[in-house]
Amino acid sequence: AQSVTQLDSQVPVFEEAPVELRCNYSSSVSVYLFWYVQYPNQGLQLLLKYLSGSTLVKGINGFEAEFNKSQTSFHLRKPSVHISDTAEYFCAVSAVSNDYKLSFGAGTTVTVRA
């Protein structure tokens, strides 16, 4: 089984400042990694994914994440945030084997202030 730990439940940040959301995972098998964003009263939208290849992945809205296998981490970063980035962010993992169930972290609420 896989598990995900998001180390920060809330992250307040000023507009145009950088932000990093931390995610660590645990798994005995190879995994795929994802970050999803949930805006208020909406479903989950995929921000970016790591399936294979380059460990630095770029997603939508200027976000990027780096897969670090030795540290079992997949931290999400954005160099300059906007008010519109205020949302809840979820890190998720699924096994590379024929098991597509996503295991989610508890989420990180990002609040961007002017």
Add this chain to the structure above:
Amino acid sequence: GAGVSQSPSNKVTEKGKDVELRCDPISGHTALYWYRQSLGQGLEFLIYFQGNSAPDKSGLPSDRFSAERTGGSVSTLTIQRTQQEDSAVYLCASSPSGGEAKNIQYFGAGTRLSVL
């Protein structure tokens, strides 16, 4: 094209009543998933359908929960004899069958269930 569609968007019911939640996946997607998002438990996997294979029901929390998928498309999640702890947002997702894209799940906006 259209995304994953869920209905109703909100449902209020009385304890003990049965409810049905509907999910219409993206056209052509063979895999369909149900998740539950609640304050105390976060996002939890409930059930997974893939084509005509037997569904993976390992995440259903009790025998009051069931789901079916008719014709490989629309799915209905049924909760019988609802309890207050069933109050949550129920999210549906779908994914295609081939290539790397099969590993990416696309989510609907969810159904917010409130059990009074």
